[in-house]
Amino acid sequence: MRVFQIEGEWGTQNLRLSERPEPEAGPGQVIMQMRMASLNARDLIVPERGYGRATGELPLIPVSDGVGEVVAIGDGVTRVAVGDRVCPAYFQNWTGGDPSPERFASALGGPLDGVMAERVCLSQEGVVRVPDYLTDAEAATLPCAALTAWSAVATHGQTRAGDRLLIQGTGGVALFALAFAKLHGAHVTVISSSDDKLARVREMGADETISYSETEDWARASRAITADRGGYDNIIELGGAQTLPLSLRAVRPGGTLSMIGVLSGLTVEASLGLIVARQVRLQGITVGHRDGFEAMLAAMAQHEVRPVIGETFAFDELHSALDHLRAGGHFGKTVIGF
Structure with a gap:
C-alpha cells in the first residue's frame, strides 16, 4: 500500500x-x-x-x-x-x-x-x-x-453561559474554540491581524473583534469589553512568548489562561506577580x-x-x-x- x-x-x-x-x-x-x-x-x-x-x-x-x-x-x-x-x-x-x-x-x-x-x-x-x-x-x-479546543473551552475551562472568552487568531483550534464557546453561551472576542478574517469570524458568531495590527496593545483595548468583571474568564492562548504577557493583563482575577500554542516562541518574560496576586490559573492543554x-x-x-x-x-x-x-x-x- x-x-x-x-x-x-x-x-x-x-x-x-x-x-x-x-x-x-x-x-x-x-x-x-x-x-x-x-x-x-x-x-x-x-x-x-x-x-x-x-x-x-x-x-x-x-x-x-x-x-x-x-x-x-x-x-x-x-x-x-x-x-x-x-x-x-x-x-x-x-x-x-x-x-x-x-x-x-x-x-x-x-x-x-x-x-x-x-x-x-x-x-x-x-x-x-x-x-x-x-x-x-x-x-x-x-x-x-477540535478536541484541543473542546478541552480548553469545556473540559478545563468549564465555560458557562455569559462567560467572556478571548481567542487568539483564526487557525483551526481558534475556529473550533469559537464554535464551542458560542455553543456554551459565552461572549467571545477574537483577535487577529487580518480584517478579512475578523469579518469572517463575526459572521460565525464572534461578539467582538480586535485587529492587533492596528491596536498592538489589545489587552488595553479589551478592557471596555470586560469592564463588568475585570478581565476575561478564559483566554485561549495560542501565541506563546509574545502574547502571554498581554494575556496576563487581560485575564480576570481567578480566570484561566488555556495555554495551547507557542507560535511566537517558547521562552517568555512575564510578571509572575500577575499570576499570584490575581490567582490566575495557567492551564496547559495537550489535546x-x-x-x-x-x-x-x-x-x-x-x-x-x-x-x-x-x-x-x-x-x-x-x-x-x-x-x-x-x-x-x-x-x-x-x-x-x-
Missing part, C-alpha cells in the same frame, strides 16, 4: 511517498481504509524532529488526524464493526482519566505511525465512530484541533482523551456544529499541502483526500 513516511534522516525533504505491506488486524484491532486526513501545526514540526526523542523513530508515517472506514476487525472487537466510519484518537492509549507519560507517548503521527497511509491498523480502543451529518473532510479535522472526544462529538451532533474547511489536496500532494500550511494566510482546516 502507499504511504508517506520520513525515512533515512529527519527533515521534510526526506518525507517521501513509499510502500509498506498491507496491515492485518490482530486481536482487538481494526483496519481503517483512510478517506481523508487533515493537517495541524505539529505536522510541520514532526519531520524536523522538533519534539526531540519524543518525536519517535524512523521510518515514521506522519499526520495524526483523519477519518476512514473500518474494513476488517480482529478477534474480540466489539466497539466498532466493519462498515463503520471512524476517526482515530490522537492519543491511542488515553481513553480517560488523568494524563501520564505513557499516555502522552501514544500520539499518532509521532511517536506512533500516523494516518498518511492507505490503510491503518489501530486498537479498537483508539477509534471513535463519527456522526453521519459530517462529511469526510469535516470529520477528518476533529482528533487534534485530550477519548472520553472527551466522544463527549465533544455528542455535543457537535446535538447542535450540528460544522468544522470550517479550507483548501483540499490529493494524497500525493502532501508536500504542497504542508507548504500551504507553512505559508499561513489560510482560513479553516487544510485537508487531504485519499
